[in-house]
Amino acid sequence: MPKKHVVEASSSQEIVSGQRSPSKKRKHKEVVSSTELDTTFSQDDEITFKPSQTEINDTQWTEADKEIHIWTVKHINQLMNNMEEAIMKLDDGTRTCTGLEKAINWDEVKFGRFSVYECKMMWHRIQKKVKRHRTVSEFYNAAKQVLDQDPKFFIRNQKRYTAEELYVEKKLDDFIEANPETPMQQAIEELKVKYENLSDKRKAKYEEKSTAVKKKITKSSSNKCPKPPQPVDFYIESKLPSVMEKKPELSEFQAINYCRHKYKKLKESKQIKYINKCIDHFPSYQEEVIEYLSENPEKEVKMASNYINKNEMATKWKHDGIPHKPPGTGYSIFAQNIMKDEEFTQNNPVTEYFKIISERWKEVPLEEKQKYNEESHKLKEAYKTEMKEKLLSLPEEERELLTKTVNLPTLESLEPSTKKKKTKLITDFWKPKLKEDILPATFPGEPKHKIVNSYAHFVQEHIPTLSGHRGSDKLKILGERWRQMAEEEKVKYLEKAKECEAQYQEELAKFKESLSKKDLARYEEIVKNRSKKKSSKSKTNSTITSNKKADVHEEADGASEVENGTGDEDSD
């Protein structure tokens, strides 16, 4: 499994912005005036030169570059010395000029007031001049040397498209060697006939190569950003030749579709092979995109972050030992059990499944339902434990990726207490993460507001005695009792309320004292926000109530209209 699965879009953006756009180059070209770059003589009386317009165009000039464009013989010698050192570090005898230029550390080469770009430019000029200076025999010897090392070097870029051409290319050298008298054109014709007489199996081999070449050419010519292949593509790649051989009646397109269909029906254990191939290929895809971006700096491309889909990812994790999520509820288990029955699924239309299941579920006795629910609970707990163990065994980075991509539970959600803790540690308080975290409802450690209402105290004390009544009835009864209560008796609750208020104020003052200036400001902000929310809520509530009332009126009006025969429908 590749360590880095996801490449952030921002990094690819950097690649884009890291390139100098062609327009910028043109700007520089315009700025460099001919008078500035005139050939001059230095104090050393040595001949200097100005870069040609083409050289300026080829180079990425900065404002600073323009000022230091005069090279003397001394400078050239210095550059040569620096280049020698740099080349000695890298050159293993096989590097080409282009390859060397890419690998070289130009920061070590640059010197004095000459920038990297200017040094590069001068090195280009030196190479160009040396090439022109070469004699024909030197050139011939160099070419011969290349040919000895790689006989196909000078023809490698010729693209051959068809399977037949690929066959001819492969066999031509041997054929000519064996038949030195045969003219080239005739040799090609004879090889073409030979190809025609090949077995289908051997032909398929060349067809496969041809498809790959065509694919490569179309890819480069269409200049589209590479896309990550899917597991099914790897399956097609490996199976297509044999499918086409076994089913000659199918066109290539049909054969591909046939492969797709086959892949869908493949067991998960077999799909894993192709999913893994896909994952292994992802770094190559990233490289392709980076290369594409460097060639097309003007394009804004977002690199795919998911190279396999959710299901495939789940298959992969499942295969790697991630426990499979159990069915949700007792009813789900019941439904699942019925669905397992092939007779049931074959004899009923899909849309009827759950109608039938729900009917059967209704007939299940309560005790049995309870059993299903217990089983569900057991499975859930077992899953939680297993999942927790598995997640803990993974490195943190991988765990995060896993929970993000497959929507697997987080470690927190697997904790035994299912209810979320509402109070936060004061140390965690300043960590802004989620929107709701920015302004929570309460401040950690804040004293709870005490009951300042005498009636509320009365309710609090007496409501437990009315356990047999409905919630709404309880307050009805207590309201009645409160009204009948003597004023002297009420004083008790009034004093309690006052006491509570005083206690609350005291606790609040202590709490505020314990806070730092920053925390206090934060707390006050929360209190302010709380009262704002409440007032807006009460406003919306009153609007809803008034709207409801209006609705009721409208409904009543509408009903009366219908009754009176004035509604639109009735009038027709």
Place this chain on the structure above:
DNA sequence: ATGGTGAGTGCAGTGTTCTC
């Protein structure tokens, strides 16, 4: 707006298999 609480409601999300 506040205290209390249970019942009820609405919504989002989960699960099942299969097709398009």
Place this chain on the structure above:
DNA sequence: GAGAACACTGCACTCACCAT
């Protein structure tokens, strides 16, 4: 991934009541 039909869960919220 949506949609087909259904059950279920969990959460947030409302409602009922009253006096201060």
